Amino acid sequence: MRWRAARRSRSIRDGVIPAGYDSLDEYDTAAEVDAAFRTLRRGALGYFAVFLVAVGGVPGLTLTLNWWSEGQLIGGMSPSFVMAAFGFYIFFWLLGLAAASLSTAVEARMLGGQETDPAEREGGA
Amino acid sequence: MVDASIVTLVVVLVVTLTLALAVRPKGASTLDFYLAGQRVGVVTNACAICGDYFSAASFLGVAAAVYASGLDGVWYATGFAAGFVPVLLFVAAPLRRFGEFSIPDFLGRRFDSATVRLTAVAVVQLVIVSYLVPQAVASGITWELLVGHGIAGLPPYATGVLMSTTVITLLVVLGGMRGTTWTQAVQFLLLLAVLVWLAAAVLGSGFNYWTAVDDLAAQPLANPSQADGRWQLANEPNRLDEGAPSYFGEPGARYGSLGQFALIITLVLGTAGLPHVMNRYFTSPTGNAARMTTVWVLGLAGLFYALAVMLGTAARSLIPEAVAGRPWLGALTVDGVLRVPENALLVLGQVYGGQPGLGLIATGALIAVMSTIAGLLLASAASWGHDVYEGHLNPRATQRQAIWAGRLAVMGVALLSGVLALGLRPESMTALLPSIVASMVTWAFALAGSALTPVLILAIWWRGTTAAGATAGMTTGAIVAVGMFSTGLITADQGLAEIFLTPTLISGPMAVLATIAVSSRTRPPAELERLWLRLHGTAADRQTERLARLTITGVSDRPKEAP
Numbered sequence: 001m002r003w004r005a006a007r008r009s010r011s012i013r014d015g016v017i018p019a020g021y022d023s024l025d026e027y028d029t030a031a032e033v034d035a036a037f038r039t040l041r042r043g044a045l046g047y048f049a050v051f052l053v054a055v056g057g058v059p060g061l062t063l064t065l066n067w068w069s070e071g072q073l074i075g076g077m078s079p080s081f082v083m084a085a086f087g088f089y090i091f092f093w094l095l096g097l098a099a100a101s102l103s104t105a106v107e108a109r110m111l112g113g114q115e116t117d118p119a120e121r122e123g124g125a
Numbered sequence: 126m127v128d129a130s131i132v133t134l135v136v137v138l139v140v141t142l143t144l145a146l147a148v149r150p151k152g153a154s155t156l157d158f159y160l161a162g163q164r165v166g167v168v169t170n171a172c173a174i175c176g177d178y179f180s181a182a183s184f185l186g187v188a189a190a191v192y193a194s195g196l197d198g199v200w201y202a203t204g205f206a207a208g209f210v211p212v213l214l215f216v217a218a219p220l221r222r223f224g225e226f227s228i229p230d231f232l233g234r235r236f237d238s239a240t241v242r243l244t245a246v247a248v249v250q251l252v253i254v255s256y257l258v259p260q261a262v263a264s265g266i267t268w269e270l271l272v273g274h275g276i277a278g279l280p281p282y283a284t285g286v287l288m289s290t291t292v293i294t295l296l297v298v299l300g301g302m303r304g305t306t307w308t309q310a311v312q313f314l315l316l317l318a319v320l321v322w323l324a325a326a327v328l329g330s331g332f333n334y335w336t337a338v339d340d341l342a343a344q345p346l347a348n349p350s351q352a353d354g355r356w357q358l359a360n361e362p363n364r365l366d367e368g369a370p371s372y373f374g375e376p377g378a379r380y381g382s383l384g385q386f387a388l389i390i391t392l393v394l395g396t397a398g399l400p401h402v403m404n405r406y407f408t409s410p411t412g413n414a415a416r417m418t419t420v421w422v423l424g425l426a427g428l429f430y431a432l433a434v435m436l437g438t439a440a441r442s443l444i445p446e447a448v449a450g451r452p453w454l455g456a457l458t459v460d461g462v463l464r465v466p467e468n469a470l471l472v473l474g475q476v477y478g479g480q481p482g483l484g485l486i487a488t489g490a491l492i493a494v495m496s497t498i499a500g501l502l503l504a505s506a507a508s509w510g511h512d513v514y515e516g517h518l519n520p521r522a523t524q525r526q527a528i529w530a531g532r533l534a535v536m537g538v539a540l541l542s543g544v545l546a547l548g549l550r551p552e553s554m555t556a557l558l559p560s561i562v563a564s565m566v567t568w569a570f571a572l573a574g575s576a577l578t579p580v581l582i583l584a585i586w587w588r589g590t591t592a593a594g595a596t597a598g599m600t601t602g603a604i605v606a607v608g609m610f611s612t613g614l615i616t617a618d619q620g621l622a623e624i625f626l627t628p629t630l631i632s633g634p635m636a637v638l639a640t641i642a643v644s645s646r647t648r649p650p651a652e653l654e655r656l657w658l659r660l661h662g663t664a665a666d667r668q669t670e671r672l673a674r675l676t677i678t679g680v681s682d683r684p685k686e687a688p
Contacts, residue, residue: 026671028662030654037661041586044214051210055393059200059385062376063365069196069375076339081374084199085434089206089427096213096423100416103218107413111663 028111036110040103047099054091058083132484140311167414169310171421174405176309178205178396178422179316179429180256180497181263182566185490187430189466189562191437193348194361195341195373197380198437201567202430204389208396208570209426211578213419216397218412219585219660226407227507228400228577230516235584235660237650238592239517244599246512248576249400251603252569253505254542256399257498259565261546263467264289264494266562270457270471271487286546289491293498294539297506298532306408312496317425319489320432323470326477327439334435337442338374345370346378348466349459356459364623373441383630384623388567391629395570398577401500404507410673411666440469447476467562502535509534567627568610575632576602583640585660588653594644602636 061068062080069080077085180186183205190198225231229249233242268285275284296308328334347358363369364384365377372378380388396402409415445461448454454472457463463472474486510531515522522530580598583590606628613625624630650656658664 026664026667028658028664030658033658033662037657040661044586048211048214051207051214055203055207055389056386059376059389062196062385063382072339075333075335076337076342076374077335078338078374080376081196081199081338084196084203086431088203089423089431092206092210093420093423093427096210096420099214100420103416104413107663112667 026112032111036107039106039110043102043106044099047095051092051095054088058088167409167418168421169306170405170409170414170418171425172310172313173306174402174418174422175425175429176311176313176316176496177401177405177500178399178426178497179313179493180566181260181490181494181562183429183433184316184320184493185263185266185467185470186259186562186566187433188437188440188469191434192440192463192469193466194379195346195371195441196376197378197385199434200380200385200388201392202434204392205396206423206426206430207389207393209419209423211393211582212397212402213416213423215582215585216403217406217415217419220403220581221406221409221415222412222662222665223656223660224407226404226511227504228398228403228581229508229512232580232584232595233512233516235650235656236590236592236595237652238596241592241595241599242512242516244596245577246508248572248599248603249508250505250538251607252398252400252573252577253501253508253538254545255569255572256401256566257501257538257542258545258549259562259569260494260498260501261286261290261542262549262565263562264491265546266465266467267471267487267490267494270468271483283547286543289494289498290539290543290546293495294502294535296495297499297502297535309496309499312492313425316489316492316496317429319485319492320429320436323436323474323477323482323486324432326482327436327443327473330443330477332439332443334438337438341373341438341441342375346373347462349462349464356464358460358462373438380623384627387624387627387630390633391567391571391574391627394574394578394629394633395567396573397581398573399569400504400508400573400577401497403581404504405500411669412663413666413670436470436473440473443476444469444472447472451476498539502539505538506531506535509538564626571606571610571627571629571632572603574629575606575636576600579633579636580640583637583644587644588657589644589649590640591644591647591649593647594640594642597643598636598640601639602632605632605635 058080067079069078071078073079073082182201187198187202187205190201192198220231223231223235225234227249229242229245232245233239235241265282265285268288269281272284273281275281276288279287346361348361349356350359351357352359361371361378363371363377364379364381376385406415406418409418440463444454444458444463448458448461454476457465457468457472463469471483471486471490475483478485510527514530515527519526519530576599579602580590580595583598584595609625609628609632613622613628616622616625
């Protein structure tokens with residue numbers, strides 16, 4: 001599928017609509033979309049669970065572990081302060097990047113593959 | 126010297142106004158006026174979203190909350206930044222793929238229901254007004270400190286409120302979304318530059334962030350309060366350990382055990398329901414672009430809030446030493462602690478950059494206010510002009526009539542928020558709230574997170590959601606949230622008030638339950654399959670990307686003309 005997409009996009013990059021493609025219309029089938037939707041929902045819920053554990057865990061540790069809010073990690077900053085002042089932002093960005101990459105990859109893999117490649121239709125490799 | 130700060134301010138205002146006029150839509154359609162033609166690139170849109178989102182609550186309010194409450198104030202920054210994670214996971218790409226003009230438009234078409242659309246319009250307008258008022262309050266505070274006198278016999282606070290509201294209304298009416306996108310992107314970059322300058326000035330003066338937190342923890346956290354008409358410092362009681370004092374780097378200065386979670390959940394869930402931020406996603410060319418825009422926003426937000434937290438800490442640490450020899454600062458403080466925490470960054474600006482420094486920070490504050498007000502007014506315009514006027518009052522309206530309906534709505538909403546802001550005095554509420562600006566914005570987040578986000582997420586990810594369920598969810602969320610924080614204001618500082626003032630932890634789940642309960646007893650829209658293809662399919666994205674590639678190829682392959 002990736003190979004077909006590469007061929008198609010190479011043709012388009014060359015400024016030529018590949019033979020056999022009458023128009024630029026794209027479409028998805030209901031079954032494809034449903035499968036992609038379920039995969040994406042599962043992934044999003046997984047990432048959200050990790051996010052909730054982190055966001056709830058930091059104040060949770062603050063309330064339960066003295067060391068977390070009174071100990072010193074960097075200079076005079078407690079682990080809790082370090083996490084709230086810097087750590088969370090790095091974590092959010094990494095989580096966001098990973099989730100976006102996964103969603104994009106899932107969509108690329110599961111959607112848009114229904115068009116039959118002209119070469120394939122003609123029996124070519 | 127005051128002139129130097131005012132000149133800085135005027136120059137920035139003139140530049141942004143010129144920019145809005147230069148890139149305003151010519152021969153505008155409603156698509157151009159509300160959605161900038163849906164051709165806004167990833168980085169530009171990320172900067173514009175940041176301009177929209179980083180309001181006075183982020184620029185002045187986060188530093189103020191950290192200044193007044195230490196670690197408990199830092200949770201504001203965490204919550205504001207964290208809000209974009211659910212946006213990325215659940216909303217950005219499908220919302221853009223479905224298209225439309227606004228949240229009410231999206232929900233109205235998703236459920237094919239005028240009732241859903243009008244309920245959403247009512248909630249959106251409540252959120253917008255709740256968000257607009259603190260912006261106007263912040264501009265009043267800034268003007269009061271920067272200029273110190275009013276115009277045409279008005280007090281300085283009222284002058285600030287009226288000036289900012291009028292200028293932005295003019296920008297939005299003239300520029301529409303296209304003009305506003307560019308001014309917001311530029312405004313965000315200016316805002317970030319101002320924050321970086323102040324951080325560099327503070328660090329350059331020898332401020333040590335790492336040890337400052339430890340030094341501040343050496344004595345209990347105290348803030349000014351008024352007793353018998355006299356200002357005095359009072360130790361902040363520890364909400365986690367009754368009878369003990371609270372300390373800057375430790376929890377408990379503002380929130381009890383439940384309050385910490387309640388604040389973060391309120392801010393996290395609120396972002397996905399903010400109409401002015403979500404409307405920006407409709408301007409992306411594709412769903413993928415909307416998703417990547419959010420990744421950029423998360424990075425920029427992290428940088429912005431890390432700096433704001435550091436500067437709030439710096440203000441708490443440095444201002445007591447700076448009072449000696451600065452009579453103007455003595456008038457703003459009680460034993461070295463600011464009476465109005467929102468002045469923290471402004472005071473640091475003046476201490477490290479004199480009057481031009483104050484001018485720069487004030488400009489930053491007004492930029493934050495202006496760009497957010499602009500986004501809110503545009504969201505209001507889209508909601509009234511498109512959802513109500515075009516959708517219900519005059520379905521055969523011409524493009525020109527619809528745009529003018531939006532412009533009139535902008536003026537009406539701006540007037541209302543200005544009047545409400547004039548009725549508030551920040552000093553009268555600092556005893557109750559850590560930062561009046563950040564707290565009022567939190568109410569907008571609570572309303573959005575309770576009434577809009579649950580329904581929005583269920584509408585996108587659960588096929589069983591129905592029009593009646595969505596209406597029930599929005600209504601339940603809004604009523605519970607408003608009821609709870611009204612109760613919280615009345616009961617003030619007693620026990621559960623902190624949960625009532627950040628009610629999403631309770632009102633959000635109630636909205637979800639109401640949506641599910643009512644949806645289970647009613648029928649989903651008839652054309653659900655078609656709607657699902659539009660929400661979660663990528664055919665339109667691929668076609669847009671394909672056309673863009675063909676266009677680029679066509680342009681690059683075109684033979685060069687002879688000179």
